[in-house]
Amino acid sequence: xxxxxxxxRVHAGTAVPDVKVARAAADASIAGLSFFRGVPGAIGGALRxxxxxxxxxxxxxxxxxxxxxxxxxLVTYTNEEMGFSYRHSGVPDDVIFTSxxxxxxxxxxxxxxxxxxxxxxxxxxxxxxxxxxxxxTFKNPPGHxxxxxxxxxxxxxxxxxxxxxxxxxxxxxxxxxxxxxKDIETLGExxxxxxxxxxxxxxxxxxxxxxxx
Numbered sequence: 438x439x440x441x442x443x444x445x446r447v448h449a450g451t452a453v454p455d456v457k458v459a460r461a462a463a464d465a466s467i468a469g470l471s472f473f474r475g476v477p478g479a480i481g482g483a484l485r486x487x488x489x490x491x492x493x494x495x496x497x498x499x500x501x502x503x504x505x506x507x508x509x510x511l512v513t514y515t516n517e518e519m520g521f522s523y524r525h526s527g528v529p530d531d532v533i534f535t536s537x538x539x540x541x542x543x544x545x546x547x548x549x550x551x552x553x554x555x556x557x558x559x560x561x562x563x564x565x566x567x568x569x570x571x572x573x574t575f576k577n578p579p580g581h582x583x584x585x586x587x588x589x590x591x592x593x594x595x596x597x598x599x600x601x602x603x604x605x606x607x608x609x610x611x612x613x614x615x616x617x618x619k620d621i622e623t624l625g626e627x628x629x630x631x632x633x634x635x636x637x638x639x640x641x642x643x644x645x646x647x648x649x650x
Contacts, residue, residue: 438536442467445541446500451481451534455488458539463553468544469498475556477572484534486643487521491556496521500538507531524576524643565603569612574625575640584608586638590631597624622646 438450440457442465449458458480459473472493476483483495484502499516506512512532520527528534560566575583587593587607595602599616602624603609610621629640 445543447539447541448536449480449539450536451479451484453480454478455480455483459553462539462541463546463549466544466546466549467541468549469493469541470539471549471552471556474553475560477566480537481534484519484537485526485528486524486645487519487526488524491559494521498539498541500540502528502534502537504528504532504534563606565605565609565611568603568609569614569616570603570609571621571644573608573643574610575608575629576643578638578640581636581638583640586632586636586640587628590628590635592628592631595624595628597627600624602628618646 438452440447440449440453440461442448442461445467447458447462447465447467447470449461455473455476455478459470462468462470462473470493472489472491473483475490476488478488482488484499487495489495489497496516496519499519501513501515502519503511503513506529514528573583575587577583578586584607587602592602593607594604596613598620599613600620600623601611601613603611610624612621625642633639
């Protein structure tokens, strides 16, 4: 999957890592896509989940996305047709995204590079980016930070089988080396139960789970 740039637009295949899009935009002095530096994963996931970080979301920069429907038809969704909301898109689950076109705005390359460096430094200081994780685990409920609720519920460092709540950032579940899908699911559900018991807030999974549910 390639990344191409034309003017202030960046076209990328959905297997392209989010950070690669951020770097391509920065190299072309395109502002507005730097937040992708802070999003782990690839463009396909960003489209499906309206991924975002550090003040930006996929919906802010997407022009359109292309894909293949279950019947084999090629489909195109404009930004409006994507049905974006917080960490969600309204596109049917059986559509497989194949590419996306993003649009930023002309910017200063040095300023954009500095912004990306700041994001990198922040992630390294506050997130377990060198550990095996699925990224941010639960959505932030309205008016709350998921990690704060998890910490307040006493779940920091909690272990189930081969899975652990990160000591560095409570909204990340770690695979300590041999975690199973059941370990991750059980740990996540335990966290949800404890948070609801202490705060009354029901956390919603942000990651898509495949396996036991």
